[in-house]
Amino acid sequence: MIDDGPKPPPRTWSRQKSTSVFSSPWFDVRQDAATRPDGSPGRYDHVLSGGSVTVVALAEDGRVAVTRQWIYTHEETQWRLPAGRIDPADSGPRAAAARELREETGISAEGWRHLGTVNCADSFTNHRDHAFLATGLTRGTARLEPGEADLRVHLLPFEEALSLVVEGRMPHAGSAFALLMVRALGVR
Missing domain, CATH: 3.90.79.10 (Nucleoside Triphosphate Pyrophosphohydrolase)
Structure with missing residues (x-):
């Protein structure tokens, strides 16, 4: 891979709001309003766990x-x-x-x-x-x-x-x- 010098940092997801949809002692199901790496609005559903x-x-x-x-x-x-x-x-x-x-x-x-x-x-x-x-x-x-x-x-x-x-x-x-x-x- 050839390095052509400094590049702008890559865009990442950005969480705007996070809502718990379901919660138990073992995990939490979240629904997030987010901004995608391309700048468009999106929704991201995911599970949070203590590991x-x-x-x-x-x-x-x-x-x-x-x-x-x-x-x-x-x-x-x-x-x-x-x-x-x-x-x-x-x-x-x-x-x-x-x-x-x-x-x-x-x-x-x-x-x-x-x-x-x-x-x-x-x-x-x-x-x-x-x-x-x-x-x-x-x-x-x-x-x-x-x-x-x-x-x-x-x-x-x-x-x-x-x-x-x-x-x-x-x-x-x-x-x-x-x-x-x-x-x-x-x-x-």
């Missing part, structure tokens, strides 16, 4: 905690890593990751590494999933919520968990991102 976390709980023997449960919105049973929303009571994504890991699997971790953050469905929502690597694991008792009564925890070799992503059998974006980051960073 979520996904955890690669990696044991010393190379096994990874993987869950299998019915996912209501996709109407099927899916493989995923331990994951969940960031609650208002959580001090941040790292605290939410530790809580979700304990609740879903009963596992606590001593070591934590932020693997990155992935945007989910950008045109539809501001939702972000924060991925973490948890090490120095200690097993305990899970504290499942009523909607998670069917959740089962499996300890799979890392390569087997990664193959679920590659084969399209683990479609959860946060799980795929987290496992691929562990591989890309050379951790496993």
Whole structure:
């Protein structure tokens, strides 16, 4: 690409007014009156979310905690890593990751590494999933919520968990991102 010198900054969307169409403890549906990048008026409907976390709980023997449960919105049973929303009571994504890991699997971790953050469905929502690597694991008792009564925890070799992503059998974006980051960073 050839740089021909300074260019004017690109035009962006500009929010004029934002109205809540529906609100719940989990998300807020907004309808915005906006100005488009070309200067014309427009409407933008979107969902605001507090975000979520996904955890690669990696044991010393190379096994990874993987869950299998019915996912209501996709109407099927899916493989995923331990994951969940960031609650208002959580001090941040790292605290939410530790809580979700304990609740879903009963596992606590001593070591934590932020693997990155992935945007989910950008045109539809501001939702972000924060991925973490948890090490120095200690097993305990899970504290499942009523909607998670069917959740089962499996300890799979890392390569087997990664193959679920590659084969399209683990479609959860946060799980795929987290496992691929562990591989890309050379951790496993």
